[in-house]
C-alpha cells in the first residue's frame with residue numbers, strides 16, 4: 001500500500017491492558033462516579049436523542065466552563081480528551097519548517113504529535129536531579145528555533161514536579177516577544193500547583209489545556225478542553241471535524257462539571273494519600289522519591305525492573321520506564337484508594353527489605 005511518507009515510522013500506542021488487581025499505571029481516578037453524579041448522569045443519558053447529530057450540547061458545556069473562568073464561550077474549545085486538543089494544536093502550529101518546543105521527560109505523546117504534524121520537535125532536557133526546567137535554556141531554544149508553539153506541562157507528567165507560576169510568566173513574556181503560541185498542559189493541576197489561566201488576560205498568545213480524565217475520573221468519556229484567545233480558538237476550530245464531540249460524552253461532562261464540588265473530597269483524599277505514600281517511600285535509603293503535585297509519584301530505584309516484575313506477579317500494574325531517556329530505573333505509581341496504596345506499600349516494603 002502507498003501510505004503517506006513517515007507513517008510507518010510512527011510508533012503504535014499499545015493500550016491493551018492486563019486485568020490488574022490494582023491498576024495504578026495510567027494516572028486514572030480509581031473511583032467511579034460519585035453516587036449523586038451517577039444518578040443524574042444515568043437520568044440524562046436516558047433522554048439523549050440518539051438519532052440526531054449533536055446540537056448545542058457542546059455549546060452548553062463551553063458556556064459553563066467559560067463562566068467558571070470569567071471568559072466567553074468563544075474562548076473555549078472541547079476535545080476528545082485533552083489529547084485531541086494537544087494533537088490538533090501541534091497540527092495547527094506545525095507543518096514543514098515549523099518548530100515546537102517541549103521539555104523532556106514529559107508527556108510521552110508530545111514527540112509523536114510533533115512528528116504527526118510534520119513539525120520539528122525541539123527538546124529541552126529537564127535537570128537530572130529534580131526534573132526542574134531551566135527557563136532561560138527553554139527560552140533560548142524557543143528563540144533559536146524560531147518556534148511557532150512552546151509547550152510546558154504543569155505539574156509535569158511523569159515526573160510530578162510543579163513549575164513556579166513566575167517561571168511560566170517568564171516563558172509567557174518571552175514567547176509573546178517571539179510571536180510564538182504558548183501552551184500550558186494542566187492535566188493534573190487540580191492536584192497541585194497553580195493554574196496559569198489567570199495570566200491569559202495579560203498574554204493573549206497563551207493556551208491552557210485541561211482534562212476531565214484525571215481529577216474528574218471521566219477517562220472513559222474522553223473529554224478535555226482548552227482556553228484561548230477567541231481568534232486562536234477560532235483558528236483551532238478549523239482543525240476539527242464537524243460534530244467531533246459526541247453527545248453522550250458531552251452531556252456527561254456537562255453534569256460532572258456542574259457537580260464538580262462532589263469531587264472535592266476525593267481530590268483531597270488523593271492529595272493526602274500522595275503525602276502519605278511519599279513519606280512512606282521516603283524512608284528507604286534505596287529509593288529516590290520525587291515530590292509531586294499530581295495524583296502519582298515517580299520513584300527511582302536501582303532494582304526498579306525487578307520490583308516491577310514482582311508487582312506484576314502480585315497483580316499490581318504500575319508504569320515502569322526501564323531504560324527510557326531521563327527516566328532510567330524509574331517507576332510511576334498513580335494514587336489508588338487507601339487500601340490499594342497499603343497493598344502497594346507493603347509489596348514494596350517486602351521487596352526492598354529482601355523478604356521476597
Ligand SMILES: Cc1ncc(COP(=O)(O)O)c(C=O)c1O
Nearest residue numbers: 081082083107157187211213224
Ligand atoms: C500531561 C498529560 N496531558 C494530556 C493527557 C491526555 O489526557 P486525556 O486525553 O485523557 O485528556 C495526559 C494523559 O495521561 C497527560 O498525562
